[in-house]
Amino acid sequence: MSAAADGVARATVLCVDDEKNILAALRRLFRAHGYEVLTEESAQAGLALLDTRKVDVVISDMRMPEMDGVEFLEQVRLRSPGSMRLLLTGNADVRLILDAVNRGEIYRYVTKPWDDHEMLLVVRHALERKAMADEQQRLEALAHRQNEQLRELNHGLEAKVAERTAELEASNEKLKRNFLTSIQVFSSIIELRGAKLAGHSRRVADLARRLARRLDVDHRESQQIFVAGLLHNIGKVGFSDAMLEMPVSRMHGDMLGLYRRYPERGEQLLMPLEELREAAALVRAHQERFDGEGFPDRLSGLDIPLGARILALASDYDNLQVGVLAEQSLRPEQAAKIVIDSRGKRYDPTVVAAFEEVLSGRVPVEPTQDRALLVHELRPGMRTTRDLVRRDGSLLLSAEHVLTERMIRQLADLERMAGATFSVYVKMEGEAR
Incomplete structure (x- = not known):
């Protein structure tokens, strides 16, 4: 199955080995499956390439002059932490492999001579792991940006928040009252x-x-x-x-x-x-x-x-x-x-x-320290202290509402339509609560 068919078309693989025949074999294998293949014959050349190119997977030989695979992959981790790192080794030296895991944080190691199918499967799994890691980083970066935006917004609002604390607290209380009022209205509808x-x-x-x-x-x-x-x-x-x-x-x-x-x-x-x-x-x-x-x-x-x-x-x-x-x-x-x-x-x-x-x-x-007023005695700014209920039990106005001119007009209209007189229990803003 090609890389294109796997949804990873043109993923870039960097192969670093001092043996040209190994590089040629890897180049043929990966190109045949849709990957972009880069090759370098030394660790230093590989690191220089990473400074200019984004690479998805780095495959390094263990035995190389000047810098071995463990040290090279450790440098790759520091320079290109998003690249998946694979170690190609001709022996199964457990100490060296553990060193590569600890220092280079390699994803997998593959022994020479490799099986082509196994090599392709390892790279495919590495790319899938990278895709998941990239998506996680993207989401974390998005969350970080959003948090930063919120932090900046909050910082800009600090002065306003200080001025409007009392208003916000009143709004929260109003939300709670409205929730309770909604329940009361719903209860009345059922009845x-x-x-x-x-x-x-x-x-x-x-x-x-x-x-x-x-x-x-x-x-x-x-x-x-x-x-x-x-x-x-x-x-x-x-x-x-x-x-x-x-x-x-x-x-x-x-x-x-x-x-x-x-x-x-x-x-x-x-x-x-x-x-x-x-x-x-x-x-x-x-x-x-x-x-x-x-x-x-x-x-x-x-x-x-x-x-x-x-x-x-x-x-x-x-x-x-x-x-x-x-x-x-x-x-x-x-x-x-x-x-x-x-x-x-x-x-x-x-x-x-x-x-x-x-x-x-x-x-x-x-103690409520309230008083009953007729509708024509009400004034904007007064706060109700008790529910206003019709004779049939339906709720007209809940307690803790601050009356407005519009509310008072509506109560007067309802009073005329019902042919009744409403007594509204209120206290003025500023009275002892």
């Missing part, structure tokens, strides 16, 4: 399909966050529980309208089997987003029971993630009131009694205790 679902996820998420705070859950985990609360019903997105309206107590057979798969389906829908994987695990486990009789994995006790134990209670408490679990919708105090009576069976006793404290008002409410 538009069923009247019983309207506002359910937001109420569950709020209660779950309050329970987490009471249980001294750290802020990061508490946020994951809140997000999971907003999305815990996402696995129901494929349910029919009739199934969404039917109380769980009336389901049986295939319908009940399909219902019991919705936590797994919810996890599958959320797993592709790395930011939601922790929440996805809570979504999967929020229908597990403390006594091990839940689904989908029949976990029990502390094997159920704490966030899922919290969501189980928060979700059921709201579902009992809106008629999702049973045909009859219960008053809050009736739903609370069922939850409390199920401690140790359906629910974690520790979570139930926190629930009782939340209901009794013994959990301190974090």
